Amino acid sequence: MSAQPHALIATFDKTPDLMRAAALVRDAGYKNWDCITPFPVHGLDTAMGVERSRVPRISLAGGITGFCAGMAMIWFLNGHDYKLIVGGKPFFSPLFAFPVSYELTILFTAFATIIGMFVLNKLPMHYHPVLKYDQIHRGLDDRFFIVIENRDPKFDPAATRALLATAGGAHITELEE
Amino acid sequence: MKPTQPTPAGSAGILPTSTPQSAAAAAVTPAVAAAAPAVATPIATAPAVAAPTAAAAPAVAAAAAAAAAAPVVTPAAPAAPAAPLDPAASSPYAASAMRAFGIGIAGLAITATGLFVPGDAHGFALSYLTGLGFWIAISIGMLLWILIHHILDASWSVTLRRLFENWLPNFKWLALLFLPLVIVSWIKPAAIWPWMDLSTPLHDGHGTVGSDILYQKKSAFLNRAWFTAACVLFFALWIWLSSRVRKASFAQDSDGDPRWTSSNRVTAAFGIPLMALSLTFAAIYWFKSLEYHWFSTMYGVWFFADCARGALSIGALMMLWLHRHGEYKGILNKNHLHSIGQLMLAFTVFWAYIAFSQYFLIWNANVPEETFWYNLRELNADGSVNQWWWVGLLLLFGYFLAPFLLLLSYKNKIVHTRLKCISIWLLALMLTDLCYNILPALKDGHNDPRSFISTNLVWVLSTVAGVGGICVWTFLRNLPAQKLIPIRDPRITECLTHHE
Numbered sequence: 001m002s003a004q005p006h007a008l009i010a011t012f013d014k015t016p017d018l019m020r021a022a023a024l025v026r027d028a029g030y031k032n033w034d035c036i037t038p039f040p041v042h043g044l045d046t047a048m049g050v051e052r053s054r055v056p057r058i059s060l061a062g063g064i065t066g067f068c069a070g071m072a073m074i075w076f077l078n079g080h081d082y083k084l085i086v087g088g089k090p091f092f093s094p095l096f097a098f099p100v101s102y103e104l105t106i107l108f109t110a111f112a113t114i115i116g117m118f119v120l121n122k123l124p125m126h127y128h129p130v131l132k133y134d135q136i137h138r139g140l141d142d143r144f145f146i147v148i149e150n151r152d153p154k155f156d157p158a159a160t161r162a163l164l165a166t167a168g169g170a171h172i173t174e175l176e177e
Numbered sequence: 178m179k180p181t182q183p184t185p186a187g188s189a190g191i192l193p194t195s196t197p198q199s200a201a202a203a204a205v206t207p208a209v210a211a212a213a214p215a216v217a218t219p220i221a222t223a224p225a226v227a228a229p230t231a232a233a234a235p236a237v238a239a240a241a242a243a244a245a246a247a248p249v250v251t252p253a254a255p256a257a258p259a260a261p262l263d264p265a266a267s268s269p270y271a272a273s274a275m276r277a278f279g280i281g282i283a284g285l286a287i288t289a290t291g292l293f294v295p296g297d298a299h300g301f302a303l304s305y306l307t308g309l310g311f312w313i314a315i316s317i318g319m320l321l322w323i324l325i326h327h328i329l330d331a332s333w334s335v336t337l338r339r340l341f342e343n344w345l346p347n348f349k350w351l352a353l354l355f356l357p358l359v360i361v362s363w364i365k366p367a368a369i370w371p372w373m374d375l376s377t378p379l380h381d382g383h384g385t386v387g388s389d390i391l392y393q394k395k396s397a398f399l400n401r402a403w404f405t406a407a408c409v410l411f412f413a414l415w416i417w418l419s420s421r422v423r424k425a426s427f428a429q430d431s432d433g434d435p436r437w438t439s440s441n442r443v444t445a446a447f448g449i450p451l452m453a454l455s456l457t458f459a460a461i462y463w464f465k466s467l468e469y470h471w472f473s474t475m476y477g478v479w480f481f482a483d484c485a486r487g488a489l490s491i492g493a494l495m496m497l498w499l500h501r502h503g504e505y506k507g508i509l510n511k512n513h514l515h516s517i518g519q520l521m522l523a524f525t526v527f528w529a530y531i532a533f534s535q536y537f538l539i540w541n542a543n544v545p546e547e548t549f550w551y552n553l554r555e556l557n558a559d560g561s562v563n564q565w566w567w568v569g570l571l572l573l574f575g576y577f578l579a580p581f582l583l584l585l586s587y588k589n590k591i592v593h594t595r596l597k598c599i600s601i602w603l604l605a606l607m608l609t610d611l612c613y614n615i616l617p618a619l620k621d622g623h624n625d626p627r628s629f630i631s632t633n634l635v636w637v638l639s640t641v642a643g644v645g646g647i648c649v650w651t652f653l654r655n656l657p658a659q660k661l662i663p664i665r666d667p668r669i670t671e672c673l674t675h676h677e
Contacts, residue, residue, distance in 0.1 A: 056587075
């Protein structure tokens with residue numbers, strides 16, 4: 001067992017308690033912490049100070065890549081590598097390359113979104129120390145938890161414990177790595 | 178925790194129709210309706226009271242929202258709505274309504290002077306048709322959004338729906354303003370729609386409309402009797418559907434009976450197909466038939482795309498205006514704007530999709546009966562590029578690409594001034610889109626379309642100002658006559674607590 005615990009976990013009975021506590025932890029300047037709730041709590045992201053997701057930017061990059069890939073592909077195939085007259089049309093026109101580019105835009109956007117979401121969330125994650133907490137299943141049922149990890153620069157076993165106690169957290173427990 | 182949310186949790190008290198809270202809520206005056214969330218605040222600030230309410234609510238999400246928002250509430254949170262207004266006092270919008278009415282009359286008066294400008298009666302008539310069509314499209318769009326709201330049982334748009342309901346009485350004015358066009362087409366058949374007079378010579382100089390095989394084949398549809406009957410039917414349908422959704426919605430304000438919601442859902446179920454048919458045929462009769470040689474199955478869908486996006490843009494402007502005016506403080510949150518912005522983005526893409534499909538299929542098939550429509554919007558007969566080519570490019574980049582890129586951003590959808598600018602821009606481009614579809618039917622001596630920038634544009638703009646003034650006047654007169662928000666709608670809580 002390490003000298004410093006991996007994290008501190010505190011239990012809350014009701015959403016209002018959790019919301020208040022989350023705002024306190026946020027205002028104390030913690031970064032590496034999380035709330036565990038049995039259902040989505042609207043407004044909790046604001047209370048936690050979580051910023052908007054950065055996934056849309058990755059999606060946009062994917063979409064632009066897809067569009068350019070479609071245009072380039074049709075140009076290369078029909079306008080450059082193997083010139084072919086179809087229906088009296090020019091060898092290359094963005095018009096008939098558009099449906100393909102548009103489909104690839106959607107496809108690449110979807111890939112970028114899924115992959116971006118996985119990467120930013122560090123998924124897949126097969127193990128997490130909170131799973132060792134013997135009460136963690138209550139977080140899927142009728143309890144709310146706040147976990148503050150020791151990699152947070154502000155983490156201090158005594159001060160963090162005091163903060164969680166002030167915030168109204170019960171059963172404050174140290175989690176092992 | 179910043180009190181970013183208004184006091185939406187408080188409105189949990191007005192959810193069930195039979196609770197004492199809802200009875201209290203029903204008693205509020207229209208002006209006080211804006212204060213509804215604040216009225217119920219004390220109920221929900223005590224979590225002990227909020228919890229049982231939440232437990233009783235069948236919708237888990239609603240319960241969570243109510244419970245979660247409870248601690249957020251502070252007494253000062255709901256930026257207190259404008260001081261309660263005495264319903265007997267004059268409407269807070271009276272001054273604005275009169276200004277709109279003044280603009281309306283002035284615009285119509287300027288348009289009327291066009292009657293006395295000699296020479297170009299056809300150009301004048303089509304300009305009037307364009308300006309009037311702009312507001313008819315927006316009104317159709319609003320009616321459609323109300324019906325779509327009901328059929329999908331939407332929650333976020335409950336308050337927006339009420340604004341649209343207050344706009345709908347416009348259909349009678351629009352019908353009245355359309356009437357001259359129908360009367361003129363009986364007095365002087367070819368004045369507006371050339372196919373109404375079989376002796377009209379064709380543009381290429383070979384024969385008349387009556388001897389034109391393309392007219393003969395379409396004459397079962399394109400004849401004056403059917404046209405007149407259809408116009409009457411369209412406006413009758415729109416007025417009837419409007420009065421149905423309005424009546425049910427306002428009745429629910431007073432008795433809180435959820436059956437009004439079901440009744441509106443039924444109206445929506447049969448109303449949406451009727452709207453689809455009527456707006457398609459209206460677009461074909463009024464705009465597309467100006468160049469009756471043409472074929473396009475996309476035309477009705479194109480008109481729908483304009484209707485829907487135009488209505489959303491006006492809806493966004495209405496919400497922002499009411500917020501700036503004070504009434505919507507505590508009602509409007511950024512998620513409402515995010516939602517309407519998302520729909521504007523969706524319809525930007527939708528418009529581009531159908532406009533491109535129409536162009537692409539015609540370009541690909543390369544059949545003269547279809548390509549002429551685009552050819553004359555790009556080139557004159559001598560091969561030189563005309564103004565409509567640039568208008569077409571403006572539509573491509575200004576009506577699709579620019580709003581598409583702008584509306585991708587979250588901030589542009591929720592920052593008031595930005596959304597306002599985008600909405601106004603979209604409306605301006607929607608008008609340009611209508612011009613692009615209607616005005617090139619006017620030909621000059623060389624059989625080329627007359628230029629975009631011309632005196633006709635003056636009549637288009639004066640008609641837009643005139644009819645728009647009348648529409649806004651109607652809206653502002655109806656607004657204070659009903660509660661500001663549908664206070665007893667079963668989904669009003671979800672709307673006020675709307676979240677991502």
